[in-house]
Amino acid sequence: MFEWSEQTIYGTVTWFNLLSAVLIFLGSLLFSKLVSIQLRRSLKDKLSKEHLGMLIKVVSYGIMIIAILWIMPIVGLEPSGLMVAGGIVALAVGFASQSIIGNLISGLFLMGERPVKIGDLVEISGNLGTVEDIQIISTAIRTLDGLYIRIPNETVFTSSITNFSANPVRRFELAISISYEDDADKAIAIIKDLAAEHPLILVNPPPQVFVDALGDSSVDLIARFWSPTSEWYNVKMELLWKIKVAIEAEGIEIPLPQQVLRSASEKKAKKADLPDSIT
Amino acid sequence: MTEKQDNGFNNLETINWQYQPDSSLSALPWGPHRLPVKLALDDALSISLEKSGTGYLYRREDQSGSVEKLVQAGKGEIYLCPVEPFHHPARISQYLLLKFDQPVLLEPRKSLKFYLTAPLEIAVVFTRKRIDETVLDVFSFLKPKLSLYGTVKNGLVCRYWQSSIHESIPHLNPLAEGVLQLKISNSGNRWADVRQVVFSAQAMKIYYNAQLVAMQATMKINNELTAETTFIDEPLKTGMRKAPKQFSARLLSLPGRMVMEEGY
Numbered sequence: 001m002f003e004w005s006e007q008t009i010y011g012t013v014t015w016f017n018l019l020s021a022v023l024i025f026l027g028s029l030l031f032s033k034l035v036s037i038q039l040r041r042s043l044k045d046k047l048s049k050e051h052l053g054m055l056i057k058v059v060s061y062g063i064m065i066i067a068i069l070w071i072m073p074i075v076g077l078e079p080s081g082l083m084v085a086g087g088i089v090a091l092a093v094g095f096a097s098q099s100i101i102g103n104l105i106s107g108l109f110l111m112g113e114r115p116v117k118i119g120d121l122v123e124i125s126g127n128l129g130t131v132e133d134i135q136i137i138s139t140a141i142r143t144l145d146g147l148y149i150r151i152p153n154e155t156v157f158t159s160s161i162t163n164f165s166a167n168p169v170r171r172f173e174l175a176i177s178i179s180y181e182d183d184a185d186k187a188i189a190i191i192k193d194l195a196a197e198h199p200l201i202l203v204n205p206p207p208q209v210f211v212d213a214l215g216d217s218s219v220d221l222i223a224r225f226w227s228p229t230s231e232w233y234n235v236k237m238e239l240l241w242k243i244k245v246a247i248e249a250e251g252i253e254i255p256l257p258q259q260v261l262r263s264a265s266e267k268k269a270k271k272a273d274l275p276d277s278i279t
Numbered sequence: 280m281t282e283k284q285d286n287g288f289n290n291l292e293t294i295n296w297q298y299q300p301d302s303s304l305s306a307l308p309w310g311p312h313r314l315p316v317k318l319a320l321d322d323a324l325s326i327s328l329e330k331s332g333t334g335y336l337y338r339r340e341d342q343s344g345s346v347e348k349l350v351q352a353g354k355g356e357i358y359l360c361p362v363e364p365f366h367h368p369a370r371i372s373q374y375l376l377l378k379f380d381q382p383v384l385l386e387p388r389k390s391l392k393f394y395l396t397a398p399l400e401i402a403v404v405f406t407r408k409r410i411d412e413t414v415l416d417v418f419s420f421l422k423p424k425l426s427l428y429g430t431v432k433n434g435l436v437c438r439y440w441q442s443s444i445h446e447s448i449p450h451l452n453p454l455a456e457g458v459l460q461l462k463i464s465n466s467g468n469r470w471a472d473v474r475q476v477v478f479s480a481q482a483m484k485i486y487y488n489a490q491l492v493a494m495q496a497t498m499k500i501n502n503e504l505t506a507e508t509t510f511i512d513e514p515l516k517t518g519m520r521k522a523p524k525q526f527s528a529r530l531l532s533l534p535g536r537m538v539m540e541e542g543y
């Protein structure tokens with residue numbers, strides 16, 4: 001009944017072999033689809049969308065590569081023979097694709113480690129910007145001035161990464177100088193009041209305002225505030241000017257750099273004024 | 280106290296509402312209000328919808344400035360309702376942290392019920408013959424503050440509010456603050472020193488009537504560090520209406536029950 005299936009098409013390959021190959025290919029396609037759906041269902045809460053997408057691609061392509069290697073001898077193609085025949089070519093391709101493989105493996109490690117995710121503000125090898133896309137070979141960031149930078153994953157993996165969005169809140173610091181004649185406690189109270197009024201400065205961790213240094217021309221204050229990570233830069237830009245206006249409105253001076261010069265004759269004159277017992 | 284004035288020239292009905300702590304008769308101007316209308320609320324804020332072309336001009340004025348919107352719609356009404364206090368500042372916090380004025384010490388296996396105050400925001404809803412509704416604006420009489428609950432690494436940014444502890448329902452401006460009846464149960468084996476409570480925004484169940492905005496919540500203390508909080512979906516007094524939720528789908532995906540893992 002199925003004698004036709006024993007008929008050879010070419011070489012030793014029969015219709016049965018060809019049908020088996022087609023069925024294995026379609027079965028593998030279906031299996032890879034089912035695995036993808038199952039992975040998406042089970043890992044959607046555990047992995048980010050982009051990482052899950054990458055993992056599904058790697059698994060699907062892996063299943064299809066295994067299926068093709070399985071099919072090849074059935075349809076009369078020996079993969080080992082191909083590998084020997086293409087050995088030199090493979091070596092050349094291997095050298096050429098060294099960096100690609102490096103980037104691919106780095107991409108897989110980045111998926112596992114997850115030091116950055118899409119939307120994070122990061123600095124990677126000197127490039128500051130927002131992560132736009134994380135692919136298996138490269139990571140794309142958009143710099144703050146709108147430039148698109150594609151960074152190979154090997155570079156991302158081997159360089160130090162500063163992720164400004166990793167924590168829900170961050171601290172920023174403002175330096176304010178007042179003159180020696182002014183009351184530092186009053187200035188501190190004004191700055192703390194401004195912080196208490198601002199909706200985006202956190203109550204806890206509490207703001208810190210203190211005298212940091214007695215400078216050449218001024219008493220130097222430091223104000224440290226915590227703010228939501230998404231908002232800190234806007235708050236920082238807004239607050240420094242508000243502090244300047246508020247402390248000046250209370251009669252506190254922000255001094256210019258100054259030096260007090262005393263001449264030698266002035267010193268002599270001062271000495272001459274002192275009583276004998278002291279000189 | 281609520282006063283109505285009708286300006287015959289443009290049919291603009293003006294409603295003045297003043298909060299009076301001693302009066303239980305000052306019905307809140309929730310509405311619905313026929314348009315055009317102007318609501319002057321507690322001398323601090325006014326909202327109006329006046330005829331403008333074929334639609335209306337919505338205007339809100341308070342000490343911080345004014346907000347204007349053109350509403351292109353036919354006949355309709357507006358009403359006010361209390362909503363969860365997470366619109367100002369927008370899209371930052373999904374949790375409410377209530378800090379107690381004084382700590383509550385609770386012995387093991389005991390429970391305690393008392394009243395707190397909670398911040399509110401008020402939504403202005405435009406409704407078209409009850410067919411559909413849209414929120415025109417959300418405002419608040421209070422200055423919002425934020426705080427971190429937990430660590431800098433894994434903490435939660437919360438809407439912050441400091442509240443006194445009351446044994447009975449306190450007198451409040453109901454357009455600014457709501458009453459929260461909290462039942463704390465200490466199911467642990469040690470004394471609990473409770474200084475704050477954190478709730479998920481998604482869990483808030485707000486009920487209101489002509490005099491009061493109120494919520495009920497529970498806090499179950501599991502051990503020295505963790506507690507579970509949630510809101511009870513029941514009115515504090517009979518006849519109170521449930522406020523509609525004003526949430527994006529993003530917030531609705533949050534769990535209603537909040538597990539406080541970083542202490543209380």
